[in-house]
Amino acid sequence: MAAAYSEISPNQLMRLIGTPDCPQIIDVITDEDFALDPRLVPTARRVSHAQIHELVPELKEKRVVVICQKGKKLSHGAAALLRTHNIAAEVLAGGNFAWRSAGLPLVPVAAIPEPIVGSRWVTRHRPKIDRIACPWLIRRFVDPAAQFLFVPPAEVTSVANLFDATPFDIENTFWSHRGPLCSFDVMVEEFKLVTPAMTRLATVIRAADTNTPVLAPQAAGLLAFSVGLSRQYKNDIDQLEAAMPLYDALYRWARDGYDESHDWPAVTQ
Known part of the structure; x- marks a missing residue:
């Protein structure tokens, strides 16, 4: 399924990871969902959706991709909030579920x-x-x-x-x-x-x-x-x-x- 407007597909994001063009990846998955599978898309940092506004100063003039469990309300809401501050924010289409289904690497947070x-x-x-x-x-x-x-x-x-x-x-x-x-x-x-x-x-x-x-x-x-x-x-x-x-x-x-x-x-x- 192709990524919609303001979304990026897992394969498109993977092509950017490992390069100087990699965006800032923000994971807003809930603590409960993360505990079920404590792994991160490479370079992702976890931030509560309720605290996403605190990142605005450091994300200015940067490209951002926001991730949640399924690529729905949490990530779209967080990305939309960042866009109100003129931050180029996209959502990972399908979220962590789509990333895992594509067989792409996930870094164990314990490591x-x-x-x-x-x-x-x-x-x-x-x-x-x-x-x-x-x-x-x-x-x-x-x-x-x-x-x-x-x-x-x-x-x-x-x-x-x-x-x-x-x-x-x-x-x-x-x-x-x-x-x-x-x-x-x-x-x-x-x-x-x-x-x-x-x-x-x-x-x-x-x-x-x-x-x-x-x-x-x-x-x-x-x-x-x-x-x-x-x-x-x-x-x-x-x-x-x-x-x-x-x-x-x-x-x-x-x-x-x-x-x-x-x-x-x-x-x-």
């Missing part, structure tokens, strides 16, 4: 560290591949407002404890390598973001991060760009911001362009 919005993560400084890829995944699919701390390896655990941050890509932590899997693989699995595109992307990242280029020929290019960025930037946060478009492009390759190739054929008369 997201507190706070769900503005989560704080910490890892070793001078990142190369996994420690850039994981923040990209978190920002694009879990928590766009996540903060990332880069500190000396010996200080990661202490900083995590003192600053309420979740450690990642460091030994003996939950969010780290498991057997042949790198930290990015683990996050894809734990956040239930496994799709064909994400599997392709994860293979390239694992190949580059674990020195197994035989897994994916694209790994050599990712390694070269990652090393180059680490040499170009002294500030790890600046490096992360500069690398975000690189991983955006890799994701689009994995989703839409993985079967494209180029050659230089001879011109024949």
Whole structure:
């Protein structure tokens, strides 16, 4: 069924998630309904429909998609209220029911560290591949407002404890390598973001991060760009911001362009 005026279909929204064009996704499902299935559309934040007006200042000039259980009164009412403030707000057609019926990814809320919005993560400084890829995944699919701390390896655990941050890509932590899997693989699995595109992307990242280029020929290019960025930037946060478009492009390759190739054929008369 096609989306009506002021609505967006699940597949249309999924095409935006994971890209810089992803809208702000607001879930206004009731507590009772959410308790029956505590999962979120990737990057969604939960807000009561009665408090939607409190988000107006931060949503100004942003595109918004509002979600409820069935895409009816709660989401349409909340979106209409936002539109009275000149906010471009749409409704997910069919709501969470339609999203689930389409077989699209849902992130278990239990997997997201507190706070769900503005989560704080910490890892070793001078990142190369996994420690850039994981923040990209978190920002694009879990928590766009996540903060990332880069500190000396010996200080990661202490900083995590003192600053309420979740450690990642460091030994003996939950969010780290498991057997042949790198930290990015683990996050894809734990956040239930496994799709064909994400599997392709994860293979390239694992190949580059674990020195197994035989897994994916694209790994050599990712390694070269990652090393180059680490040499170009002294500030790890600046490096992360500069690398975000690189991983955006890799994701689009994995989703839409993985079967494209180029050659230089001879011109024949």
